[in-house]
Amino acid sequence: MYSSLVRLQNTFGFFTTVAFVVAAIIAASDLLAPRAPVVNTLEANNVQVATGRPHYYSNKKEEYASIRFTLDADLSSLFTWNTKQLFVYVTAEWPAAGSENATNQAVIWDTIITSPSADHLMNVGPATMKKLRKSAEGKSIDPSRGKISLKNQRPKYQITHPSGKLAEIDDVVLKLHYNVQPWVGALTWNQENLDVGLWKRLKGGVSEKFAFPAIKKKKEGGEKAKV
Amino acid sequence: MFSNVQPRQAAAQLLNFGLILSTAFMMWKGLSVITDSPSPIVVVLSGSMEPAFQRGDLLFLTNRNILQETDVGEIVVYNVKDKDIPIVHRIVRKFGSGAGAKFLTKGDNNVADDTELFPPGKAFLDRTDMIGSVVGYIPFVGYVTIMLSEHPWLKTVMLAIMGLVVVLQRE
């Protein structure tokens, strides 16, 4: 510690040590925050299967399904000071042909819910950003953002299958999942059937079984013109 | 200035330097074995997963499936042929289970899924294309590497500062 340079090095060295210790404690403090996520309603409303090119890069016609759904969930307990964002996604899952346990899973809808501390990172236009920031003005965390209520929501993604066939499949369910992204520490997902300490499993979150219907005939021109 | 450096002292310094290097290498390889991943720690290079990950954030990966299979919703790092840069994206579709499972990924911040990033004729990823799944996160720490690779003159500046320090230091 006799010269300025040595003092600079030693101070910086100890600073990194302290920074890592504090970061580790912050990450560990997540375990002290109880989580009790609840899904009140999750159901498929309107399921349709059609033939066509679901993406602009599709090179062949294939069957694709579109599932409208209703979701009512309270994930507000997932927002703590170390939460950066919550990624919420709804998947459709149905058994795969061949094996007993194999399944097919596809995300039909997702959303990113930021904490107020991460609002500035959202990739949205200036008007939406202003609204987003205003919604949590003066608050460092905003658990009310974790309340989701959607009625007859149109899916973000159409479902396909590598085989190109989707019509008339039974035992399809919708499932809600979430992924908590911390500011520092471990990424966590919803626990399906296991309580870990203060973190309770996701209550509800699986819809009743339904079936993909037979292929819907293309509508006539009159209906299309409206779209 | 260097004439009075003892050979024994110089040798000790050289050994010390070698020790630091080999310790770092051992830790990296050890972590590689524990996680079964060729690259257990990666720095985020693109903004396609924003706002979850920014450029320069550090990600910890594991390539083992101890509790369950790699699943939809996990954020994986994968390599496709002809591209050197590994991609960090989220799995949005999974068809089948086990070794034959087919995966499709998408960046949270991208509008379209990754089908276009795959080589022609490849519509899905296999489990073997992935080098790990993200389990831990530290923000910003890796930004130095991005700065150094994008602004090569910074290396010169750093070398100059080091040289100045050596000149201004006394034994």
Added chain:
Amino acid sequence: MAEHILDQIRDVAEGQIDFEGQRLAELTVNLALSIVGAIAFFVGYFLQDIKLTVFVALGGTALTFLVVVPPWPFFNRNPVKWLPVGGGIPPQNLIMGDKAIR
């Protein structure tokens, strides 16, 4: 001559402090940074605001650097008292040569 100027620059750049000052500096660094880290965590945890933690930690660390790195006068209050060159009392009981052996 160049060597002489370089020596003067080195003196300024080196920022030497005395032995007591070194002990004090080390204690200050360890204590100050630990306390800053603890305060940063508790402020953030109880106000549930991680940005506060970052600001407190960075501010406190900057302050620590400012206190410790420059050779402030209070690090140089105990200069080493060297023995005078060539002078002083010659040590007693030091007899060289044959006479020392009884």
